Amino acid sequence: MTTAPSPQRRAIAVAGLEGGYGESPVLHDVSLEVETGEIFAILGKNGMGKTTLLKTVMGLLPARRGRVEFLGEDVSGWPAYRITRLGVSYVPQEKSIFQDLSVEENLRLALRDVSRFGERLDVVAEWFPILKSRHAQRAGTLSGGEQKMLLIGRALLTRPRLILVDEISEGLQPAMITRLQEVLAQERRAHGVTVVLVEQNVAFALGLADRYAVLKMGAVVESGRAGSTGARERVEQHLVL
Amino acid sequence: MVPRTWIVGSFVLLGAALLASPLVLGDYTQQILAQAFFFAVAAVSVDLLWGYTGILTFGQSAFFGIGVYTVALALAYYVEGPLATIGAIVVAIAAAAVVGGAIGWLSFWDGASPIYVAIVTLALPVVFTQIILSGGAYTGSSSGLPIPTPAFSLTAWYWIAGALLLVVALGAYALVSSDAGLILVAIRENEERCRYLGLRTGRVKIRLMAVCGGVAALAGAGYVLFGSVAAHSYGDFVFGTELVVWTALGGRGTLIGPILGTVGVNYVSALLGGNLPFVWLLFVGFAFVLTVVYLPQGLVPAIGTGLRRSSRALGGMLVSRHTAVPAAKVRVVASPASGVARGHGTDDSAPVLELTDVRKQFGSLRVLDGVSLKARRGEVVGIVGPNGAGKTTLLRCIGDGREPTAGEIVINGRRSGGLPPQDCVALGVSRKFQTPNVFEALSVVDCLRVARSYRRPTSPWRRSPTLALPEPALHAVQLTGLLSVLDAPAGHLSHGAKQALELAMVLALEPTVLLLDEPTAGLTRDERAAVGSVLRSLAESHHLCILLIEHDLDFVREISTRLVVLHQGKILADGPLADVADSELIRTIYVGGAAR
Numbered sequence: 119m120t121t122a123p124s125p126q127r128r129a130i131a132v133a134g135l136e137g138g139y140g141e142s143p144v145l146h147d148v149s150l151e152v153e154t155g156e157i158f159a160i161l162g163k164n165g166m167g168k169t170t171l172l173k174t175v176m177g178l179l180p181a182r183r184g185r186v187e188f189l190g191e192d193v194s195g196w197p198a199y200r201i202t203r204l205g206v207s208y209v210p211q212e213k214s215i216f217q218d219l220s221v222e223e224n225l226r227l228a229l230r231d232v233s234r235f236g237e238r239l240d241v242v243a244e245w246f247p248i249l250k251s252r253h254a255q256r257a258g259t260l261s262g263g264e265q266k267m268l269l270i271g272r273a274l275l276t277r278p279r280l281i282l283v284d285e286i287s288e289g290l291q292p293a294m295i296t297r298l299q300e301v302l303a304q305e306r307r308a309h310g311v312t313v314v315l316v317e318q319n320v321a322f323a324l325g326l327a328d329r330y331a332v333l334k335m336g337a338v339v340e341s342g343r344a345g346s347t348g349a350r351e352r353v354e355q356h357l358v359l
Numbered sequence: 360m361v362p363r364t365w366i367v368g369s370f371v372l373l374g375a376a377l378l379a380s381p382l383v384l385g386d387y388t389q390q391i392l393a394q395a396f397f398f399a400v401a402a403v404s405v406d407l408l409w410g411y412t413g414i415l416t417f418g419q420s421a422f423f424g425i426g427v428y429t430v431a432l433a434l435a436y437y438v439e440g441p442l443a444t445i446g447a448i449v450v451a452i453a454a455a456a457v458v459g460g461a462i463g464w465l466s467f468w469d470g471a472s473p474i475y476v477a478i479v480t481l482a483l484p485v486v487f488t489q490i491i492l493s494g495g496a497y498t499g500s501s502s503g504l505p506i507p508t509p510a511f512s513l514t515a516w517y518w519i520a521g522a523l524l525l526v527v528a529l530g531a532y533a534l535v536s537s538d539a540g541l542i543l544v545a546i547r548e549n550e551e552r553c554r555y556l557g558l559r560t561g562r563v564k565i566r567l568m569a570v571c572g573g574v575a576a577l578a579g580a581g582y583v584l585f586g587s588v589a590a591h592s593y594g595d596f597v598f599g600t601e602l603v604v605w606t607a608l609g610g611r612g613t614l615i616g617p618i619l620g621t622v623g624v625n626y627v628s629a630l631l632g633g634n635l636p637f638v639w640l641l642f643v644g645f646a647f648v649l650t651v652v653y654l655p656q657g658l659v660p661a662i663g664t665g666l667r668r669s670s671r672a673l674g675g676m677l678v679s680r681h682t683a684v685p686a687a688k689v690r691v692v693a694s695p696a697s698g699v700a701r702g703h704g705t706d707d708s709a710p711v712l713e714l715t716d717v718r719k720q721f722g723s724l725r726v727l728d729g730v731s732l733k734a735r736r737g738e739v740v741g742i743v744g745p746n747g748a749g750k751t752t753l754l755r756c757i758g759d760g761r762e763p764t765a766g767e768i769v770i771n772g773r774r775s776g777g778l779p780p781q782d783c784v785a786l787g788v789s790r791k792f793q794t795p796n797v798f799e800a801l802s803v804v805d806c807l808r809v810a811r812s813y814r815r816p817t818s819p820w821r822r823s824p825t826l827a828l829p830e831p832a833l834h835a836v837q838l839t840g841l842l843s844v845l846d847a848p849a850g851h852l853s854h855g856a857k858q859a860l861e862l863a864m865v866l867a868l869e870p871t872v873l874l875l876d877e878p879t880a881g882l883t884r885d886e887r888a889a890v891g892s893v894l895r896s897l898a899e900s901h902h903l904c905i906l907l908i909e910h911d912l913d914f915v916r917e918i919s920t921r922l923v924v925l926h927q928g929k930i931l932a933d934g935p936l937a938d939v940a941d942s943e944l945i946r947t948i949y950v951g952g953a954a955r
Contacts, residue, residue, distance in 0.1 A: 130658070139850075139851045140851075142851060163855075163883050164853040164854060164855030164856055164881065164882065164883060164886065164887075165717055165852070165853035165855065165856055168854075169853065169854065183550070193924065211854055212794055212854075213701045238775070248747065252724075255721075256721075256725065259721045259724075261746055261747045261748075261749075261750070261751055261752070262746075262751055262793045262876075262877070263746025263747065263910075264746050264747045265744075265745070266746075269610075285854070288877075288880040288881050289746075289793065289877055289880050289910060290746060290910065291744075291746050291910055291949055292912070293745070293947065293949065294745075295745060318855075318881055318882065318883055320884075354884070357883045357884060357885070358884070359886050
């Protein structure tokens with residue numbers, strides 16, 4: 119284990135979390151801490167509980183036991199809308215855009231204070247030009263990869279303090295993945311945003327993250343610094359076995 | 360699932376209780392219950408439509424009313440005697456089934472939204488009531504039409520109504536537990552996926568409307584013989600809505616819930632309604648709102664969940680059963696190889712898929728701008744291109760003949776122009792969607808069963824104990840580890856497992872042309888390798904023609920035989936893998952320069 123961040127610097131503290139769907143438990147005693155301004159990757163095979171972990175900490179699935187702290191607040195048991203008001207943004211894996219609204223309406227809905235919309239949009243459109251050039255297009259007619267851009271763009275538009283991203287690299291062309299890596303790194307430099315990535319793309323995740331954890335059968339089995347020697351080999355070993 | 364002996368046993372017990380209960384029940388109670396039993400039969404038809412198939416209907420009262428008035432008019436003016444009465448009931452059922460089929464035909468055209476049927480069935484009772492009210496003395500208008508009725512004792516009526524309810528409930532139970540019943544739930548869960556599995560969902564729903572119309576008419580016919588006065592209120596919109604409310608209160612999609620809801624509400628309102636007519640209505644409304652807010656599944660599933668915690672077997676009878684499957688009983692076996700999949704004796708050099716100048720526009724946006732392409736058996740055609748190049752749209756045009764704005768697509772020698780997805784499946788195309796598209800409430804094995812029902816006739820009576828899959832689908836199930844989670848609800852699977860499941864479902868159709876939209880997205884490296892080897896063997900030994908969208912160039916390189924580069928709706932390159940994969944073109948538009 120790497121050294122735990124001090125309580126003041128913690129963006130996320132999860133302790134002894136248990137949860138799942140209905141009566142089938144998926145998470146068993148998950149504990150992890152993420153420091154403010156850190157980029158943290160959660161890796162693991164399919165079915166190991168990565169998405170369930172994100173949904174549970176976001177209050178979208180009930181936790182059976184354990185404690186979740188975001189940005190210094192104990193948010194255990196909070197509904198998702200209340201958590202987002204702390205400045206937390208969640209980008210789910212399965213498309214959660216408003217299909218029948220235009221691209222611009224989708225983006226506008228993310229902001230509670232619409233007066234800053236134009237200015238924020240300019241920033242986001244610099245990274246993902248289609249969000250501006252196709253502003254009037256119905257979001258449901260965007261291609262799969264473009265919808266992913268809309269999802270991440272919408273999340274960044276709110277300038278969150280903490281952003282949880284579920285498999286954003288899936289379905290993106292290689293050049294766009296590189297762009298995304300730059301964008302997240304830049305957002306962290308400029309605004310100190312804390313990023314949690316759930317990823318299958320190990321190269322992308324470890325290239326961007328400071329630290330990582332590997333989930334297996336609903337528990338953390340391995341964690342460490344992403345840049346440390348042999349990190350990739352250790353992670354991949356868990357993905358194969 | 361509940362063992363068969365339990366079901367038979369509980370129906371025998373209920374039958375015995377029905378026979379014996381007049382000993383302890385007073386006349387008034389028997390009267391109330393007999394009436395409630397007839398209503399409950401109509402509620403069962405609402406549950407089949409709404410709870411199981413997802414068709415929200417306010418119009419079952421109209422079918423009930425057709426039953427009421429067909430029998431009433433026949434007995435009041437035309438015929439008499441027991442045989443003629445039975446004949447009138449049969450005519451009532453047939454008339455309601457015809458109207459039901461016609462309403463279904465009006466409501467379930469391709470692309471009709473689910474709201475459409477709700478509106479049509481909302482209008483139906485209104486029309487029915489107007490017809491009755493304007494019938495003057497002939498229909499009795501608003502004062503009702505009294506009829507001569509069979510001289511049965513009250514207890515006899517109580518038994519008849521109860522027996523009718525038991526028989527209808529047993530029939531409905533047999534239907535929803537059968538292979539055909541699975542298709543109903545699949546339609547509720549994801550109708551688009553059903554169509555792309557080759558199922559004619561419109562036809563299924565029209566038939567179900569006809570059957571449920573007949574069932575409601577049977578209830579109405581029985582009810583008017585019991586009550587001896589036909590009144591327009593039995594066919595009106597208020598009664599239609601009450602049926603929906605009772606179904607929701609009890610718990611839709613459970614059969615037992617709507618029955619208990621209907622009987623319970625009618626019994627209690629008879630007890631209380633006499634003394635407190637207005638307060639009682641307020642109370643029912645309040646209970647409905649509370650149920651919708653706090654127990655959206657209804658009372659019975661909520662009680663069932665509570666019971667199941669303490670006693671699994673007992674609770675299992677009450678909990679919505681369409682998610683559960685006999686655990687150990689299902690065996691997945693390989694089906695005998697069919698000629699379609701093998702492709703023996705077919706000429707591999709003739710193209711099975713031929714696109715000529717295909718175009719697709721969304722408003723002014725040209726997504727496909729004249730795509731021409733030929734593909735043969737045994738080919739794995741990798742389609743690459745930046746996000747928004749039109750890759751998914753291209754697959755959608757092949758999978759649904761109504762999609763292209765212009766151009767021609769020929770599949771296995773037949774034009775697909777204008778054909779809906781279910782007919783394109785019949786031409787030999789099947790499509791896996793980009794985001795996994797499975798039936799979330801069904802178990803893995805049931806999802807596969809639904810997919811398989813395109814090739815195998817489905818029984819409306821029984822659930823087959825085994826599931827026969829063609830070799831490629833079986834192979835996919837084995838390699839991706841789905842065998843160990845056959846009984847898990849598909850909605851609980853991880854993203855990758857859903858991808859694998861959808862691939863297996865699509866393969867169960869035994870297609871000639873397989874359309875795969877990012878089949879390995881969200882899979883780990885070894886799962887990806889497993890899927891890759893399945894796909895390669897499909898092309899090599901089963902001679903499938905595979906079109907594959909994929910961003911992972913290494914994966915494409917490993918399994919494709921040919922590469923097509925799509926950019927801004929046009930094909931920029933098309934050729935053998937080796938020539939295209941390392942070309943400058945790929946580097947400039949795909950890997951290096953994003954579409955800025």
